[in-house]
Amino acid sequence: PLKLYGAQIKQTRAEIKKFKHVQNHEIKQLEKLEKLRQKSPSDWQMISQAETRVQRAAVDSSRTTLQLEETVDAFQRQKLKDLQKFFSDFVTIEMVFHAKAVEVYSSAFQTLEKYDLERDLQDFRAKMQGVYGHYDTWPLANTNPSPSVLQSLASQSAQSTIRSPGKEGEESEDNSMEEAPVEDLRSLGQGPHNRELPTTVRRT
Numbered sequence: 001p002l003k004l005y006g007a008q009i010k011q012t013r014a015e016i017k018k019f020k021h022v023q024n025h026e027i028k029q030l031e032k033l034e035k036l037r038q039k040s041p042s043d044w045q046m047i048s049q050a051e052t053r054v055q056r057a058a059v060d061s062s063r064t065t066l067q068l069e070e071t072v073d074a075f076q077r078q079k080l081k082d083l084q085k086f087f088s089d090f091v092t093i094e095m096v097f098h099a100k101a102v103e104v105y106s107s108a109f110q111t112l113e114k115y116d117l118e119r120d121l122q123d124f125r126a127k128m129q130g131v132y133g134h135y136d137t138w139p140l141a142n143t144n145p146s147p148s149v150l151q152s153l154a155s156q157s158a159q160s161t162i163r164s165p166g167k168e169g170e171e172s173e174d175n176s177m178e179e180a181p182v183e184d185l186r187s188l189g190q191g192p193h194n195r196e197l198p199t200t201v202r203r204t
Contacts, residue, residue, distance in 0.1 A: 015071045020066040026057035038138060064147070 033050040040046060 002086075005079075008078070012075050014069055015068050019061075019064045019068040022057070022061045026054070026061040029054040029057040 029050070033047070033054050036043070036046055036050050
């Protein structure tokens, strides 16, 4: 509806312009009459004609003023009516929107009020037990390795031995070379004086 105000504003401006023209014409006729009375106060014929023109201008001005008032009044009435309709439609739309929002929030509030926390917690616990099993049945105090673990460790040790035979061979040779001097020292320590003599057993 606001688009229609372009033509109405142009029409109202034309009416105002016409009113100003008529009003200025009336003012000019009054000025001529006053000048004529001052210059020729005895010329009743000219003064009578000037007075007639002033009366006509006054009538035109009054009629134009009335038309302008009616035009402005109608314009203001239509403007207020359109504004009323515009804001009424806006408020109606907002009321419908917020009413729908209140309905949705009310439903959500009722759903939250009926919410069963224990039931969801039980479902959660059941799902956790289904995924991870009965974790509480595993003994924590039993730290002895199982036979399967020992077997896997033994197989890993054997594989490492097979993979590096050269290195272990070198280590065994070094250990034998280190043990040889130790045996020599022990044999030296057990010389002829330090060796134990065989004891003779006397028979009685």
